Structure formats: structure tokens, C-alpha cells
Amino acid sequence: MKKGFLSKLLVLLIISALVISGCQGTGSTGKSTTEETKTGSPTEAPDSSLEHVELVWYSGVDHIRPDQDMVWSEINKYLKERINVTLDYHFFAMADYADRIPTVINAGQYMDILFMGARYDFVSHAQRGAFYPLEDLIDKYLPKTKAILPKGAWEAVTVDGHIYGVPPYKDLADRWSFLYNKTMTDKYNLKVPGPGEWSTFWDMIPLLYEAKAARDADEPELAKYPIMGVVNVVNRYYPYETLYSLAVANIPGIEAYEGQGSGETVFNLYATKEYREVCKTIKKLVDEGIFPYDAKNFDPDKALVNAGKLLGSFAGGYIEIRPDMFVGRETGLTTSKLVVMTTNYVQSGMQSLSSQTKHPERALMFLELLNTDKTLANMVRFGLEGQHYLYNDEGRLDITISPRNGGVTNYMEYGYYYWYGWQFGNILAGDTPSFVSTKFPQLLKELNDNAIQDTNLGFVVDTAPIANEIAACANVIAEYDSDTYLRSGMVEDVDKAIDEFLAKLEANGAQKIIDEIQRQLNDWRASVGKPVKK
Structure with missing residues (x-):
């Protein structure tokens, strides 16, 4: 009985660490494989007047599951009953998919x-005619x-006036x-800014100094170590x-870069005083022991992390977490009040139709x-009830x-699971x-509803006129x-290094890139009724 309890607890910890976050939950966490799984030929007669169609579908998944064929055989039966469609599916581990799909x-x-x-x-593929335009269908x-997705999501997958993808919600x-x-912050009575308070x-920087001072006073032997990565x-x-x-461009309502407009102005990120300040701040935090020197090789075996001697990590995409997601300490989550929808973020994943x-x-x-179909969605993500x-x-x-997922202690070993x-x-x-808590859908x-969407959603650059400059x-x-260089905190003379950096960029056509993208952005913003740079 005790063994069963520990097994279930370990499974919950694995799940929580890997899949509750939005961004982290979809990475290529499975082992690399070139194996693909395909459907057989279903024989069940459909209950539809529609002519039977077999659709060829290519997709990446985080891991090829042992019960893939078992589940998708049943999914094909269900699809045939509902819309008289079956799928000839070709699923690859994400790492392999990135190599395979351009070739295909x-x-x-x-x-x-x-x-x-x-x-x-x-x-690039859309501009070369690889996809079928969807706007008329x-x-x-x-x-x-369409009703589920915010308007900005559709704008982000629009290229040259055509919608070429269906984003997921x-x-x-x-x-x-x-x-x-949280175990550390409670122990030292540290005030962490709450969700929406930062x-x-x-x-967060003042908190880092407070945490390091408190930890080092309590455990002086840790003073030589930073407080976080x-x-x-x-x-x-x-x-x-x-x-x-x-x-890059400023985000409307934030305008973090002084004198660079509100989304209508294209500027060179690396030529800003803000970029220079970030590089100097990272160096300062390294010099003062807040960040590690040579971060790439810091705590390679995760001994400090696992012992609960570090404050935390800065990330993105989390909706909620389990406090027990890491063994031996309680974890807290606080989220920024800034939520921004951009073309790049929405374009991270979608389904497209081949031309x-x-x-x-x-x-x-x-x-x-x-x-939209609950039965299909449950089968696709969780397998067979x-x-x-x-x-x-x-x-x-x-x-x-x-029966087929219970008692598993390794994420890779699930018979079928894609939450x-x-x-x-x-x-x-x-x-x-x-x-996942019952509050998850509302969170x-x-x-999504509170995101800033007044960005340049849907603007894409035609790189042809500046391809050589971009490459250089x-x-x-x-x-x-x-x-390992400017953003490492290890460069002694940051100003000198950035000046050299900017000189090389200019010599290789940086201004031509800015001018051309500004021209294209002006044209695009004018076409969608947004103000342009004068």
C-alpha cells in the first residue's frame, strides 16, 4: 500500500513539472526517434451520407506512445461515424519533425x-505557396x-492577406x-510581489538581494553561491x-524603449540604451553574486536546486502550478500584469492545410x-476510457x-498521454x-482576454530585398x-563590446534592414488602418 501511494505521488510530480505550464507543456520531452505511426484501413461502414475521405496528416508529438495505433484505430472509427473521414497519420517526435517536415x-x-x-x-512556406488559404471556408x-479564438489569433496567422493556419486555443x-x-521565502519572511503586482x-531584483542576504546569514557556507540562475x-x-x-517595435501601452513610438516605429534593438543597460545590469548582478559567473556550467548536477538553496526561476507560459511540483520544497507562482499577444507567439503552433x-x-x-467535440478531444489527448x-x-x-497509465513512474512510459x-x-x-484545478479554464x-492585442499582429516581413544583409x-x-558573451555578465568592458557590435552590424547592412522593414510596416499598417510612422 505504501509503495502504491509513493508511485502515485511520483507520477503526479512528474505530470505537474512537465505539463501544467502552457509553454513548457508542449516541448520535445520525449526521446528522439524517427519512428512514425500510421493508420490501418478501417472497415466499419459510416453513418454519413458524405463520401468517405482519407486525410493525410503530418504532425509532431512530444513522444511516440506505445499505444498510438491502438488509440488512433478507435479514433478513426469515431471519425468515420461522425464525418466519414479517416486519417492516414504520420506522427514524429518533435525533434525529428523539425527536420522532416521541410523536406516533405x-x-x-x-x-x-x-x-x-x-x-x-x-x-516562408506560406509566401512560397505551400498552404491552402482558409478565409473563404x-x-x-x-x-x-472561429468563435473560440480571439480575433488577434487569426490576424497572427494571416500572411499577405490570406489565413494559412488554425491556431489552437x-x-x-x-x-x-x-x-x-516558497519554503525559503516563508522561512525568511520575504515579501514576494503577488500576481499582477509586478x-x-x-x-524582482530587490527580492533577489533580500533573499541572498537572508540565506547567507542563515547558512554562511552558501555565501559563495548565487541566489538563482x-x-x-x-x-x-x-x-x-x-x-x-x-x-523590433515597442508594444503599445508599454513603450519600454524611450523615443521609439508605440508600435509604428522599427528600430535596432541592439542600438538602444535599454539593451546596453540590460547587459550592464547582468554584469552587475554577476559581480555581486546574485547571478552565477559562467552560468552555462553552474550547478550542473542540480545539487543546489534540488536542495532548495536557490530562490527560483523566471519563466513564461505558466497558468497555474502544484505547490508540490518539486520534491522537498513548496513552490509558489507569481505572474506579471503584462500579457502580450504577438505574431511570433501565436505562430508557435497551428494546423495548416497543404496547397x-x-x-x-x-x-x-x-x-x-x-x-469542439469532447469525445474526440478526450481520445486524442488521453486515449481510451x-x-x-x-x-x-x-x-x-x-x-x-x-490500467495502461497507472503505476507509471516515468513520463516516457505512459501507454498514451498528450494533455x-x-x-x-x-x-x-x-x-x-x-x-489541474477546476479554475484552469477560467484562468x-x-x-487570453486580457492580453494586449494592439501589436503588429499579422505583419510579416518579405525578406527577399534584404536577404544578404539579414544573413550577414x-x-x-x-x-x-x-x-556566453554580452548577456553572460562576464564581459569586463560592456560599452566597448557593444560599440564594436554596433559597428559590425552597420558595416553589414543593419540600417538597410531597418529601412526596408520600416517601409513594409508602413504599408501594412496603412492597409489595416493603423497609424504609420511619419
């Missing part, structure tokens, strides 16, 4: 549906999906989060909207069902008590699992703007 697209291999995103060069074939906006060691990482992502200090490469599809209407019928999940005494969907996976559409279409809605500047950026 460029080879002209037939597909109906494919999982897409910025990581897979969505915009959405009202008829995706009416419920998940966290569609970026919000900073701070996961902190904006950027600047607001390095936070060196510039937009965690000064938020901005990425347009392309070094070209080759012979069945666009039927493909969208499937996606509509995927986003009675095999991969059961309903517990509280009426919640529970994978840990099921947060954004490749499977609306994450709220089915049940939320038992380890997710509040995040990319090499310079990789040399200087890295977490």
Missing part, C-alpha cells in the same frame, strides 16, 4: 493537413472554432512568470515586439471536430488510476485532467549577443 514540403509530397509553426518556417466549416499570449521557492524582471533575455527587462532579426489538398472542406470539418484513463471519485479524469499538446487543437475541448480565458548580420549577432 519541399519534395511536394501529398498532404492534407500539417502541424506548422514559426519554428518550421511558417511564413472558415465561416462555413469552422464556425465554432491555449495560452495565446506571453506573460512572464516567477516560480519561487511588470518585468526589474521588479541568470536571467538574460532582454525582453524580460524591456518588453518589445520582434519583427525580424534585429528589427495540394484535394479535400479542404473535409479537412476543416475534422479540425472543427477536433476543436477504461484503458488509459478513468474518472475518479470526484468525477475528474484521472490517468494515474487507469497540453497544442498540435491537437483546443486544449479545453475535452476534460481537464485531475491534477486561461482571463490570460545574423553572424554578427551570434558572435556578440549571446549568453
